[in-house]
Every structure is written in structure tokens, then in C-alpha cells.
Amino acid sequence: LGNTDIWVSHRQCAVCDWEAPVNLGAPINSDAAEGAPTLSEDGRLLFFFSARSGGFGSADIYVSPRVSTGPDGDMWGDPVNLGADVNTAGTENGSYYVREGGEPNAVLYFNRTPSGANIEIYRVSLTNEGEPLGPALIVPELNSPAGDQKVAVRADGHELLLSTNREGGFGNFDIWAFTRQGIHDPWSAPTHLDAPINTPDIDSQPSLSRDGRTLIFTSNRPGGYGAQDLWMSTRRPSPQ
Known part of the structure; x- marks a missing residue:
């Protein structure tokens, strides 16, 4: 839609070839940059970064719920900014969703670039609906x-x-x-x-x-x- 966008490709089976990718369109993509998509393990939630207006900084992390899957493709709800527990006046990007070892709460790892500083890795625990369970914390042993x-x-x-x-x-x-x-x-x-x-x-x-x-x-x-x-x-x- 004018910048970096998120696309989707499907395949009929685990060993089948991937089909031609399709742009997810609005409301996931905008005229700003979107990228670094990651899905919850059940496929219900899509996390990604976006530089669209209305965020906290130059790029924020958003979550969108899957509305339906049908012959017309995947339908996603309006993206929701993860808020001040995750996003700052700097840049948040590179999210990765995982439920570590079957823990009750999933974790979102991501990177943060404060203004004028190096990129660093953070993590935040999430509810089943993708809401942060408190402020994100830096993971010191991962950073350099x-x-x-x-x-x-x-x-x-x-x-x-x-x-x-x-x-x-x-x-x-x-x-x-x-x-x-x-x-x-x-x-x-x-x-x-x-x-x-x-x-x-x-x-x-x-x-x-x-x-x-x-x-x-x-x-x-x-x-x-x-x-x-x-x-x-x-x-x-x-x-x-």
C-alpha cells in the first residue's frame, strides 16, 4: 500500500508448494511501514510493527484478532496498539510470540531502539487476548x-x-x-x-x-x- 507491507501465502499440505503471496491489505497494512509479523500458536492473534500515525513513537507493536478464514482469504480485525507497557517514544519492532514450555501466559519478545541508542531485546507476558501483563522488561543476557x-x-x-x-x-x-x-x-x-x-x-x-x-x-x-x-x-x- 505504498511502503513495507505484510503479505500472506498458503499451501494445501505440509509438503505442498506455497501459493503466490497476497497482500493482507487494510486494516493490517497502511500507507506507512508494516512488518515483522508473528502469530499466536492458535493463529488467532497477529502481532506486527507499524509506523502508522497515532502511535507512541516512530514504530509501535500492534495486535490484530483474526475475524474469519474463508474462500476470500484471511480477515483480520482492527489493529490495537499494545500501549505504554510495550511501546515508547523510540522504535519497537521485531516481535516474536511464544508460549514457553506450555506456560499459562505467552511471551512476546521484541526489540526496542531508544532515541540515539542501540537496539536491545525486551520481553513482556501476555494475556490470552494479547494484552500486556505489565511493563516489558529488558533481557540483559541477550544484549550487547x-x-x-x-x-x-x-x-x-x-x-x-x-x-x-x-x-x-x-x-x-x-x-x-x-x-x-x-x-x-x-x-x-x-x-x-x-x-x-x-x-x-x-x-x-x-x-x-x-x-x-x-x-x-x-x-x-x-x-x-x-x-x-x-x-x-x-x-x-x-x-x-
């Missing part, structure tokens, strides 16, 4: 002096992937992995995923399947169709 951009969390809450341009990578945004023993424990020191996931190009925006076996991410590496393309990698079973 570099730009820590977007996370993906395995459904059991024991593994987290982060796109960041911190030292120790290949020189641009790379994907790093954190682990923890329990869902209430702090995250470990990060491990660089190395090749073939990371390259000297921009490798970013990770997203994990529910079972944690499939990683989808963006990259501008050679062999794609344009600038940032979607790539997929499947986790191999560990040797016995």
Missing part, C-alpha cells in the same frame, strides 16, 4: 553493545536464536544461538551458528517451526532473487 535485532524462541523455551552484528561473527548481521536449562533460568552465552547458516552477507530475521526443526531466515547471499530473500534450513538429528 552492538545491534541485537530479532529473536526466535523454540516452543519448549530452551533455545533462542538472535540476529545481531556483535563481534565474533562474519562481519555483518549473523544468527546466534542461546540455550537454557529451564524456562525461568537466564540464557547462556551465545554460540555463533557459523556456515552454512551464516555468511559474510546479511543473515537475519530468524523464525523457528513449532517443533524447532525448521529455521526460516532472510539473507542477501548469492543465489537469491533480489535483496533480502527467505531461506530455509532443516535441523539434522544429532549423531548417536
Whole structure:
């Protein structure tokens, strides 16, 4: 609709090809920038960032309920700003919804860029309707002096992937992995995923399947169709 928009693609089965993507249109997309969509595990709620007017800062995180699914496509309700517990006068982006290990309340991870500062990772607990259960809190062990951009969390809450341009990578945004023993424990020191996931190009925006076996991410590496393309990698079973 004039800037970065959110599109949807469907497929008939888990091993079928994806159909041509369709722009979600209004009220999800506007003449401002929208992006970084993430769905609740039941598909009822869509979280995304938008730079539309009426927010708290240059970009805020919104939630929209699914109204219906039918032959005419997915219908979404009016987006609701997540409010001052999440959004600030800075920029909020890169949201990722997960119900860690079957906890009663889901968690939304996202990044925040205060004016003139680095990108940092926060998290906030949510009600079943996607409302914040208090102010978002920074996750200190995930952050660095570099730009820590977007996370993906395995459904059991024991593994987290982060796109960041911190030292120790290949020189641009790379994907790093954190682990923890329990869902209430702090995250470990990060491990660089190395090749073939990371390259000297921009490798970013990770997203994990529910079972944690499939990683989808963006990259501008050679062999794609344009600038940032979607790539997929499947986790191999560990040797016995």
C-alpha cells in the first residue's frame, strides 16, 4: 500500500508448494511501514510493527484478532496498539510470540531502539487476548553493545536464536544461538551458528517451526532473487 507491507501465502499440505503471496491489505497494512509479523500458536492473534500515525513513537507493536478464514482469504480485525507497557517514544519492532514450555501466559519478545541508542531485546507476558501483563522488561543476557535485532524462541523455551552484528561473527548481521536449562533460568552465552547458516552477507530475521526443526531466515547471499530473500534450513538429528 505504498511502503513495507505484510503479505500472506498458503499451501494445501505440509509438503505442498506455497501459493503466490497476497497482500493482507487494510486494516493490517497502511500507507506507512508494516512488518515483522508473528502469530499466536492458535493463529488467532497477529502481532506486527507499524509506523502508522497515532502511535507512541516512530514504530509501535500492534495486535490484530483474526475475524474469519474463508474462500476470500484471511480477515483480520482492527489493529490495537499494545500501549505504554510495550511501546515508547523510540522504535519497537521485531516481535516474536511464544508460549514457553506450555506456560499459562505467552511471551512476546521484541526489540526496542531508544532515541540515539542501540537496539536491545525486551520481553513482556501476555494475556490470552494479547494484552500486556505489565511493563516489558529488558533481557540483559541477550544484549550487547552492538545491534541485537530479532529473536526466535523454540516452543519448549530452551533455545533462542538472535540476529545481531556483535563481534565474533562474519562481519555483518549473523544468527546466534542461546540455550537454557529451564524456562525461568537466564540464557547462556551465545554460540555463533557459523556456515552454512551464516555468511559474510546479511543473515537475519530468524523464525523457528513449532517443533524447532525448521529455521526460516532472510539473507542477501548469492543465489537469491533480489535483496533480502527467505531461506530455509532443516535441523539434522544429532549423531548417536
